[in-house]
Amino acid sequence: MTDTVSEKLRALFPDIEPQKVLDATVIDVEPERLMVVMERLKTYPDLDFSLLLDITAVDYLTYPGQQGGRFRVVYTLRNWKRNWLLQVRTPVADPELGLPTVSGLWGAADWAEREVYDQYGIRFQGHPDLRRILNHWQFEGHPLRKDYDIYKGQVCYEPDRLEKEIRARLAAKGIDQSTMSDINTEMMFLNLGPSHPATHGAIRIFTALDGETIMANVNEIGYLHRGFEKTAENRTYNQIIPLTDRLNYCSALMNNIAYVKAVESWLGIEITDRAMFMRVILGEFFRVQDHLVCLAANLVDMGGLTNYWYLYNEKEASYDFISRLTGARLTSSFTRIGGMYRDFYEGWEADLERQLQAIEKGVNDSLKLVLQNRIVHDRTQGTCVLSPEKALSYGYTGPNLRSTGIAFDLRKDNPYYHYDSFDFDIPIGSRGDIYDRIMVRFEEIFESIKIIRQAVKRIPAGPVFVDDHRVALPPKEQVYHKIEGLANHFKLIFEGVKTPAGEWYDSYEAANGELGFHFVSDGSGTPYKLKVRPPCFYAMSGFHEMIEGEMIADAIINLGSINIIGGELDR
Amino acid sequence: MALGLEARLGDSVLTTKLDEIINWGRQYSLWPMVFGTACCAIEFMSAAASQHDISRFGAEVVRFSPRQADLMLVCGTISYKQAPILKRIYEQMPHPRWVVAMGACASSGGIYDNYCTVQGIDTVIPVDVYISGCPPRPEAVLDALIAIQNKIQTESVLEDRHKDFKGILD
Ligand code: SF4
Secondary structure: OHHHHHHHHHHHOOOOOOEEEOOEEEEEOOHHHHHHHHHHHHHOOOOOOOEEEEEEEEEOOOOOOOOOOOEEEEEEEEEOOOOEEEEEEEEEOOOOOOEEOOOOOOOHHHHHHHHHHHHHOOOEEOOOOOOOOOOOOOOOOOOOOOOOOOOOOOOOOOOOOOHHHHHHHHHHOOOOHHHHHHOOOOOEEEEEOOOOHHHOOOOEEEEEEEOOEEEEEEEEOOOOOOOHHHHHOOOOOHHHHHHHHOOOHHHHHHHHHHHHHHHHHHHOOOOOHHHHHHHHHHHHHHHHHHHHHHHHHHHHHOOOHHHHHHHHHHHHHHHHHHHHHHOOOOOOOOEEOOEEOOOOOOOHHHHHHHHHHHHHHHHHHHHHHHOOOHHHHHHHOOOOOOOHHHHHHOOOOHHHHHOOOOOOOHHHHOOOOOHHHOOOOOOOOOOOOHHHHHHHHHHHHHHHHHHHHHHHHHOOOOOOEOOOOOOOOOOHHHHHHOHHHHHHHHHHHHOOOOOOOEEEEEEEEEOOEEEEEEEEEOOOOOOOEEEEEOHHHHHHHOHHHHHOOOEHHHHHHHHHHOOOOHHHHHO | OOOOOHHHHOOOHHHHHHHHHHHHHHHOOOOEEEEEOOHHHHHHHHHHOOOOOHHHHOOOOOEOOHHHOOEEEEEOOOEOOOHHHHHHHHHHOOOOOEEEEEHHHHHHOOOOOOOOEOOOHHHOOOOOEEEOOOOOOHHHHHHHHHHHHHHHHOOOOOOOOOOOOOOOOO
């Protein structure tokens, strides 16, 4: 399939030589031609890369044997209909001059380019609002540059005012004070967060209101920026697993799986069948958990506290199973590169089945309260509608994208771990309103349970770790009695799993959408660079499009319905 | 936290009796304000949900307005960007007020020893009880609550706690 994309690219750009790296096709483009190429990629129906997944940069300052420029910007694109993944790489000669912005083509580029600017100091010419996004406004320097010291913290004394930004947004929408005085009202500015019960975490929502109607909205994130990417550059590959737990902490194990899957695919390691099935079972189980928390919190926002008890209590009960298996309730760290930390315990099937039944009951109870509920219908149907075009433009994936009617799911479109052999459906919405987002999640819970039950029936016996000395610790007898075993153990622990030098991107369908990892390896046991493609970040970047024109109370439940998790949003 | 009594009554038998009554009342009606930023907040949700049921300790009236709360639970990582907000909200709480740092991040920065994370919230506001863990189990939250209650027992209306505190933002 990817060959057709290479052919198409060659036909359009004869001088560009596409390479294939794992699932992705990679092309190198000179900065002068960037705009032309990007425009064609987006607009030519033959190519149709409607989804801009991520933009990041690489700083080659300390990369061994690196020739050429210091910075390179990488764009990750997807044609979701044909499962084409494309990475466009462009060298940046002078970060001050930077590159032209592509935010006119994809809405997602707005925040993505701001992040690159914030972290690497690369400017984007023509960007409408190029300022910091994760770090605070008083920050100096660019932390992901290789010459920025990881320990150099900078105190922030005052929050940003956001006044200029909201005025700019109002102006962009053609609203100014004179339109307001025409109708004899005054505009009101309302700030929600970053510490506000409705924001479910540290997000700041700033709105300009006409009565209760939102006329313009700007949002600020970064309050939970914990330096995941910089920290990862200072850890061995296996040491990063606990950090991934804390990305989307409502479904920690899914992040573990996504991360090790990305490393394994580069190493070319085929994990054992039992490990694959374990990952399917646990991944789906955590998808259910994630949706339970999202729905519980969202319904509380609407005033349905009973739903919270029905749904959250099942999550609480699931912790018994999870902690029995992994030793932790929330932060599981249960995968390793090459397999699973350990096998299921004896009698896990019964525990799991009991849990699934309890979840089904809780969800059905909650549905009884919701399905025929006038208040829920009136508040959610037709509010905060997101069109499929907008959703794609802003890089929405996962349940949020599917609620707009686009049936894109990596489990179906780019299956891994035998997903193609399971019988399950991809629920989609029809309007892209809050109701659809809620219902898609409810339905996905049942689909995931279906997958789990099939996988439990089919899971084969056998080891859960590959027998490959590159990643697997040698058995203890060898460590204690043989020098090779000891040396191997020592090297794996201290130097980490070594990956061949190169760059790659790999992704996984997490609870919130496409969770991707872009790695740069210099051949050592520590990633040279690791960038997360967080589904939440892009969902939040299009938030203002959904709520402008709606009521302020709808903005609250809309935020709950797109399921923003701070750890993943800000990393 | 002094009530203006010290001038009139001083350290006499009356104030010590008063202490006892006031402390007894405060102890069993703590109103927590949850400053939840990250993963630890999920575990606080569990502590408040039915299985662990924080109301057994009289602290179930979770307020999201600092002006109505006297116990601040900082659940989660505090970044430098967040720190001024934490401080402002702490200052909005009426006296007397207590602070619990829940989890490794709030206590010391946890696994995030880097450019954006505050290395312990006690560099910003005074902390009374620390909870270890990443995240701590809900039982540990309840344990911290009991520790605060015990601490309240030993306090006096005559003393102003933490009046000499100086943090990085002061
Ligand atoms: S202590 Fe651990 S669980 Fe708590 S906020 Fe920090 S990383 Fe998350």
